[in-house]
Amino acid sequence: MFYVIGLGLCDEKDITVRGLEAIKSSSRVYLEAYTSILMVDKSRLEAFYGKPVILADRDMVETQSDEILTDADKEDVSFLVVGDPFGATTHTDLLLRARSLSIPTRVIHNASILNAVGATGLALYSFGQAVSLVFFTETWKPDSFYDRIKENVRMGLHTLVLLDIKVKEQSEENLARGRKIFEPPRYMSVPQAISQLLEIEETRKENVLNPDSTLVISLSRVGGFPEASSPSDTNQNSGEQRIHAGTLSSLSSLPPSSFGDPLHSLVIVGRRLHTMEVEYASAFAADPAKWKEVAIQAYGVSGLD
């Protein structure tokens, strides 16, 4: 059996009991380590599972999938994915490949940011399509996300913005020369995301986002507990979930340390905002009075204290 197992969002204890049983029965265990990250090291997973974990980078998953699938028709093989297995299309690809080799497969689901974003207090049914925001370069600033956000904003829906991560990437030069030298991992921060969003608003000027009247909520390490910190981590609470609510400009002016370690996500609040959502998220606002004031004046929310 080829198991594709979601690990949830934080650390080794977010796996399900069913997922852990599948790992225990597996002769090989792979960890997909390039579309997302857990908050803990591979060694901590290995200690918890009592067996070695093989890191699977993009290259391995996309070009050596048959190696991963070897003998999965005769024994159990587990492929671990941070969040839920269907968060990235790569994993669908792997399941298709297994199917074509007549290997039986099972998917063990878990939380992903797409539902855990409910931690903001925003209703999951008021979210439109999610968008991804990639790191801009000097010459490459893809802005199709802006149209998606516009569609959601026009309908009054919230938008989950997933922020880019770059793990085990090669520089253009190293790639061209075939040198397997990798850049240090990079994770987009909330202030950087806001800066990119506003840069595109400046260019497109379609009045989708406004620094002072668009409300946003940031999430870092959703579902994370203080004990989720890695032992090597000097900041004891770095594993703890952090949520901040405010306008685009107020969040971009918070000190970077207030967001804590990656991963970060951002929600652009839509106009179908309800009183209870505003109340719930006001606990995450640096300035709750201002948060409510914008909700009333720019979003037309009524019934607030």
Next chain:
Amino acid sequence: MFYVIGLGLCDEKDITVRGLEAIKSSSRVYLEAYTSILMVDKSRLEAFYGKPVILADRDMVETQSDEILTDADKEDVSFLVVGDPFGATTHTDLLLRARSLSIPTRVIHNASILNAVGATGLALYSFGQAVSLVFFTETWKPDSFYDRIKENVRMGLHTLVLLDIKVKEQSEENLARGRKIFEPPRYMSVPQAISQLLEIEETRKENVLNPDSTLVISLSRVGGFPEASSPSDTNQNSGEQRIHAGTLSSLSSLPPSSFGDPLHSLVIVGRRLHTMEVEYASAFAADPAKWKEVAIQAYGVSGLD
């Protein structure tokens, strides 16, 4: 600490290791049993946890929340929710109430249908807002879901349709007379949902849904394994996940038994459909050739075999 813990979608083993630890440390454990259901009985949870579980119906959660929260500032209390804790706004309400009583809270996330719907092979990023479909009565046929589906369809997005469940409901007569007599639980089936969708299309005639050219995918017991069947269940595989893909009319003509036991959900496929999504879901089609034909002709998908 007041823990709100997601149980995932199927049975006792879908809880996370972290969630199970919280239950073990708790002096009282409540199970919210009216917005969704697991596939197994309370007794199976109790045997797995090694402690009693108190069923919390709507009445208890909405009017006796302080009883649930009693002493949660001094000891651990767990409140279990099928799927992810933020699937229903009721739980947000409970967390707000805890906050107002200065009781510390923690949410332990899990899979919900909102992300596990990826099991269809449809990309989660191509989903618009989710909608709920309630049981129609002779005199009450709320159709606001139709406008939401229309918004998604116009943008080419997929729509997850959550089907109504009625657990521990009173008849109007018993309610009026104050008699605590409850109707047997009811769960909307896929054919019934399709019939309601097409009934509203007939009335509204806005060309949002078409029996023969709108593709849909149904899901029953997502993430369910054969061993998830309840021991009292005579159908050994009733716990197993079932997915069917086809047009609205082809799914509505499948025998009811093909969908298996509740819960059922339905996805209305949007026009941003990609080749890989069609390929993946073709394994769930009773008639894969027809599935692909409609994808090509009505959805304009190219690159299929």
